[in-house]
Amino acid sequence: MYKSIDLFAGIGGIRLGFDQAFGDEIRTVFVSEFDEPAQKTYRANYSDPFEIAGDITKIDASDVPDFDIALAGFPCQAFSIAGSKMGFKDDFKGRARGTLFFDTLRICTDRKNKPKVIFCENVKGLPMHDHGRTFKVILGALKEAGYIPWWKILNSKDFGVPQNRERIYIVAFREDIAPTEFTFPEPTGKKVYLRDILEDAPISPKYYLSDTYIETLRKHRERHQSKGNGFGYQIRSLDGTAGAIVCGGMGRERNLIIDHREHSMEPVTHIKGKINEEDIRKMTPREWARLQGFPDSYELPLADTHLYKQLGNSVSVPVIKAIAEKVKEVLDD
Structure with a gap:
C-alpha cells in the first residue's frame, strides 16, 4: 500500500x-x-x-x-x-x-x-x-x-x-x-473528437449565445485583426479538438461549437437580443470535464462559473x- x-x-x-x-x-x-x-x-x-x-x-x-x-x-x-x-x-x-x-x-x-x-x-x-x-x-x-x-x-x-x-x-x-x-x-494513438464528448441533446438554451453577443464578438475580433492581432472568439470543428481550456475558466469563447441538434430557442436567463439561429454555443461544464478525461461519475455540484474555473x-x-x-x-x- x-x-x-x-x-x-x-x-x-x-x-x-x-x-x-x-x-x-x-x-x-x-x-x-x-x-x-x-x-x-x-x-x-x-x-x-x-x-x-x-x-x-x-x-x-x-x-x-x-x-x-x-x-x-x-x-x-x-x-x-x-x-x-x-x-x-x-x-x-x-x-x-x-x-x-x-x-x-x-x-x-x-x-x-x-x-x-x-x-x-x-x-x-x-x-x-x-x-x-x-x-x-x-x-x-x-x-x-x-x-x-x-x-x-x-x-x-x-x-x-x-x-x-x-x-x-x-x-x-x-x-x-x-x-x-x-x-x-x-x-x-486513440483518436477522439469533440463530437465524441458532447452531452445528449437537447442542451439547455443557456449555453447558446445570443445574436447580440455574437455580433459583439465578431466586431471585437475584427478590431484586433485590423491591428494584426489574433485575439477573438473561435468556433471549433466537431471533427477536431478543442484548444486548451485555461486556468481560471476564462476564454470559453475560444472553444465555441455549432450544435444543430434540437434545442429550445426560449432563453432561460436574461440576455440581450435573442438566441442565435446559427446554433453557436459554449460547451457545458460536463463537456469540459470530458475534455479533461473525468468520468461521468465525477460529480459537478457547483454553479457553472465555479465549475469552468475548476x-x-x-x-x-x-x-x-x-x-x-x-x-x-x-x-x-
Missing part, C-alpha cells in the same frame, strides 16, 4: 489519475487546497476521514502523516504564457504563488522519512521562464533535496481526449530508489494515469 498526499489538490484530478493507475494499492492520507469552492467539489467526490487543509504556507511538515508519493500541481499562473509570467515574484492575495513549489519541497524533506516520489505538473512554458533560470532552480532544488528528476512536455490530445493541451510533467525519484532511466508514456485549472486525467502507471512500474521493481 502506497500512501500519497495531494497538494494544491484543486478538484482532485491528479489524485484521480494515480488512483486509476494504482487501484487498491494507493491511499491518500493528506489533502491541501486553498480555494473553498474547489474544496466543496473535492469533498463531493472523495470521502476522506480527515479535513482538507488550507493554505500550504501555514502547514507544518510534522503535521503531515508519513507518505510515499507527493502529488503537487503547484499553481501555473505564475509561469503561464497567457499570464503575466512573474514566476517567483508573482503575488496573489498576499501569497507568492511562484514560490509555492518550495513549500512542496519543505513538506517532503523536513521529515525523517522522505517520500519516494514527488510528482509535479505545470504549464509548458515553465522551462522557458526567465530564460530557463526558473526551471534550473526548481530542478536544482529537487537534486539538492536528494531526488533525481525527469521531465517531459506531453499533449492531452495524444492520450484519448480531444483537447490540444500541452503541459510539463516532472517525476522525481528519491536517489536511493531512482531508476537509471525513466521513460514517459507514449501517445496512445476544470480549467485541473489536469487531463488520462495523461496523469499514463504517467502514474510508469511510476508504479518503477516502485514495484
Whole structure:
C-alpha cells in the first residue's frame, strides 16, 4: 500500500489519475487546497476521514502523516504564457504563488522519512521562464533535496481526449530508489473528437449565445485583426479538438461549437437580443470535464462559473494515469 498526499489538490484530478493507475494499492492520507469552492467539489467526490487543509504556507511538515508519493500541481499562473509570467515574484492575495513549489519541497524533506516520489505538473512554458533560470532552480532544488528528476512536455490530445493541451510533467525519484532511466508514456494513438464528448441533446438554451453577443464578438475580433492581432472568439470543428481550456475558466469563447441538434430557442436567463439561429454555443461544464478525461461519475455540484474555473485549472486525467502507471512500474521493481 502506497500512501500519497495531494497538494494544491484543486478538484482532485491528479489524485484521480494515480488512483486509476494504482487501484487498491494507493491511499491518500493528506489533502491541501486553498480555494473553498474547489474544496466543496473535492469533498463531493472523495470521502476522506480527515479535513482538507488550507493554505500550504501555514502547514507544518510534522503535521503531515508519513507518505510515499507527493502529488503537487503547484499553481501555473505564475509561469503561464497567457499570464503575466512573474514566476517567483508573482503575488496573489498576499501569497507568492511562484514560490509555492518550495513549500512542496519543505513538506517532503523536513521529515525523517522522505517520500519516494514527488510528482509535479505545470504549464509548458515553465522551462522557458526567465530564460530557463526558473526551471534550473526548481530542478536544482529537487537534486539538492536528494531526488533525481525527469521531465517531459506531453499533449492531452495524444492520450484519448480531444483537447490540444500541452503541459510539463516532472517525476522525481528519491536517489536511493531512482531508476537509471525513466521513460514517459507514449501517445496512445486513440483518436477522439469533440463530437465524441458532447452531452445528449437537447442542451439547455443557456449555453447558446445570443445574436447580440455574437455580433459583439465578431466586431471585437475584427478590431484586433485590423491591428494584426489574433485575439477573438473561435468556433471549433466537431471533427477536431478543442484548444486548451485555461486556468481560471476564462476564454470559453475560444472553444465555441455549432450544435444543430434540437434545442429550445426560449432563453432561460436574461440576455440581450435573442438566441442565435446559427446554433453557436459554449460547451457545458460536463463537456469540459470530458475534455479533461473525468468520468461521468465525477460529480459537478457547483454553479457553472465555479465549475469552468475548476476544470480549467485541473489536469487531463488520462495523461496523469499514463504517467502514474510508469511510476508504479518503477516502485514495484
